[in-house]
């Protein structure tokens with residue numbers, strides 16, 4: 116594919132992968148702030164940011180000047196906005212919002228046929244956990260997966276195009292919360308349903324919570340179909356997988372199986388549930404799964420003393436579970452206990468083999484880290500960083516010291532305020548690099564000029580490459596930055612224009628074939644009974660059709676292809692008074708189907724500023 120040479124500063128040509136240009140900074144980053152001198156440990160005061168910024172000069176590079184590129188991609192789930200965001204790190208620039216479970220007028224997500232096919236009429240969602248697909252313990256750059264807690268869905272985003280690719284509904288699940296993909300190869304995504312319901316949830320056992328249950332589901336990473344499910348005791352919360360493909364695991368609260376708050380908090384310990392994937396797969400293969408309700412997905416019973424599950428008691432209403440980069444330890448954050456529990460996976464092997472009788476013996480340390488521990492991230496030097504909700508701090512602690520029974524806490528640093536998730540660069544891979552950490556704070560009062568009762572939330576960036584955690588940047592953000600990943604830039608290789616044979620255009624290619632139209636040179640209006648098909652292309656600054664006629668009562672499908680090859684040259688199709696506004700990026704085809712309701716002249720125009728004559732890029736739909 117060719118393109119006109121534009122004056123963009125980097126030399127990347129269309130279709131090539133994006134290569135990092137300043138790897139050298141990376142290599143030196145590990146040396147960190149050793150030169151910054153001894154600094155006292157303890158709480159970092161509010162005003163420390165400028166000092167931190169100054170000393171950051173010897174660590175990973177903070178300032179990303181105009182025209183410079185970030186070293187990392189950040190992938191942010193958007194919480195109740197239902198979207199996923201791509202943020203440049205360390206600049207904190209918001210680069211893109213990828214609509215997933217929401218309506219988005221900028222791209223026409225929820226308007227185009229492909230997005231309507233995925234959303235099935237639903238326009239709200241709650242994205243909590245975003246994770247990328249893996250190979251050999253690190254990211255392969257292929258997909259991002261994100262859950263919808265609200266409507267028990269899982270979505271897949273193609274990272275080559277940064278668009279939502281597939282959405283599946285998880286059967287029998289209510290409130291899908293923690294998810295995690297396999298880390299050894301791209302195989303499956305494990306998803307926790309958080310809320311217990313009757314199974315099937317079809318009107319039976321309504322008032323009998325003893326018959327409610329939660330499910331842990333295995334979704335195939337390629338087909339996005341649910342392969343199997345397993346019923347568990349308690350409410351499943353966060354999820355993690357090991358690095359070898361042997362286990363998925365879930366923190367599990369409400370072992371009391373209560374439905375009111377006092378009932379749910381009665382016990383001192385709940386569980387980390389570990390799922391033995393080999394045993395589960397074998398049982399499914401042997402046909403041991405039952406069917407629930409309308410779903411064909413086989414379901415195993417993993418409650419009580421099942422061979423498929425190991426219930427490791429941990430205090431108390433545990434929330435996050437995170438694997439350390441060595442793959443040896445799972446860290447469960449106590450939420451209602453000031454502790455984190457370190458579970459050794461070698462002991463889990465032994466417990467499943469019957470060599471350890473008491474599952475509690477899989478917990479090899481339980482250090483105190485603060486009030487309300489939620490999530491833990493890691494560096495490449497054996498340290499862990501736990502978000503502490505009630506104290507509004509991040510606690511840095513050392514894993515080896517905790518295991519040795521020493522006080523492992525190295526430092527606590529204030530965050531502002533009410534931190535939820537935390538993550539560090541590459542922390543969820545074997546290549547954790549200990550450069551950056553982000554704290555996602557739910558409250559931002561006093562940190563920004565006021566904007567009315569709904570406030571922004573606050574993402575705070577820390578340089579963790581040195582002895583101290585140093586807050587170097589904060590950014591107000593649209594609700595809710597729920598969870599985030601920081602990923603080395605060279606692992607993500609987005610393309611700049613579409614390939615014309617992309618599978619995303621299968622529906623439009625099939626339509627074109629049926630009506631003998633060439634999408635790439637289309638200027639056709641075809642009437643087929645009560646359906647009018649309009650095929651056109653956009654090349655700056657014109658549509659190939661400046662007019663099309665429709666009979667009132669007909670359904671209309673407009674198929675639009677952007678035939679510009681120049682990167683960044685997007686067009687769109689906004690049809691006045693029809694609630695239709697979509698974007699179409701270079702070499703992309705999109706389609707919209709609608710039914711005009713009134714006779715008259717309706718202009719359509721290109722809503723993306725594409726050319727000096729952009730305002731003239733328009734035409735008429737004449738409804739007679």
Ligand code: K7E
Nearest residue numbers: 243434489535536598
């Ligand atoms: Cu901690 Cu939904 Cu990720 Cu909230 S879960 S914080």
Ligand code: CUA
Nearest residue numbers: 686721723725
């Ligand atoms: Cu095409 Cu504006």
